[in-house]
Amino acid sequence: MRRSLANAMAFVVLATSQSALADKGPVPLIIAEPERSPEPNQDEHPQREPPGDASYVEDGAGPRLSFGRAFHQDIPDGWYGRFETEYFEQHAQGYRRRRGSLWGMRLGLEGWGSSEDWGAGLPVSAYGGYRQPLFRTDRGLDLFGAVGVGVDVFSFDRVEDESGVGLCTPRAEAVLGFDFGGVRLLADGGVQYRWHFSQGDFLQLRAGIALSLHAELWDG
Numbered sequence: 001m002r003r004s005l006a007n008a009m010a011f012v013v014l015a016t017s018q019s020a021l022a023d024k025g026p027v028p029l030i031i032a033e034p035e036r037s038p039e040p041n042q043d044e045h046p047q048r049e050p051p052g053d054a055s056y057v058e059d060g061a062g063p064r065l066s067f068g069r070a071f072h073q074d075i076p077d078g079w080y081g082r083f084e085t086e087y088f089e090q091h092a093q094g095y096r097r098r099r100g101s102l103w104g105m106r107l108g109l110e111g112w113g114s115s116e117d118w119g120a121g122l123p124v125s126a127y128g129g130y131r132q133p134l135f136r137t138d139r140g141l142d143l144f145g146a147v148g149v150g151v152d153v154f155s156f157d158r159v160e161d162e163s164g165v166g167l168c169t170p171r172a173e174a175v176l177g178f179d180f181g182g183v184r185l186l187a188d189g190g191v192q193y194r195w196h197f198s199q200g201d202f203l204q205l206r207a208g209i210a211l212s213l214h215a216e217l218w219d220g
Contacts, residue, residue, distance in 0.1 A: 059087065119156060131143070
């Protein structure tokens with residue numbers, strides 16, 4: 001008798017619980033989404049990453065145009081012109097504040113002429129230098145200086161009605177001026193020993209100006 005009464009009470013409790021759950025409806029299942037890392041900004045320049053005063057190296061490239069006087073010992077003086085493309089790497093800090101040492105290479109086409117004589121060559125050179133900001137700003141007026149050495153891979157000169165061809169004629173050069181954040185205006189000086197297979201050799205000194213445009217002008 002007691003067992004039958006206990007079974008009946010258990011059945012009533014079970015039925016009541018099922019009825020209450022049915023009234024409340026299904027319990028929603030909540031699934032937490034995993035955290036997503038922020039997507040990188042595709043428009044941001046990859047070299048703008050280092051924050052604060054972190055030092056890093058960035059590269060650049062651009063054209064350079066030089067023009068000036070050419071001086072000789074035994075032949076008339078004249079003028080020279082040179083067009084080059086250059087690639088360089090330089091130190092920077094923080095948000096692209098350029099400061100410190102730099103190095104690069106140049107490849108170009110050069111010609112010179114006087115009232116009677118003329119010549120041309122294909123110069124290749126490597127250089128090292130330093131860039132120092134004159135004001136405490138990210139973009140502004142910088143002092144720029146560099147020295148370099150190289151060769152004319154091929155040269156041709158017509159002097160005193162004689163033609164001469166030279167290979168790997170040595171040259172050295174130096175520049176000093178200002179960088180305006182993408183535009184360099186420089187005093188250009190150089191010396192070259194122009195030797196030839198079939199003509200007399202001569203020394204050439206150059207003094208002029210150079211205008212250089214590089215990646216900071218269009219990349220920021």
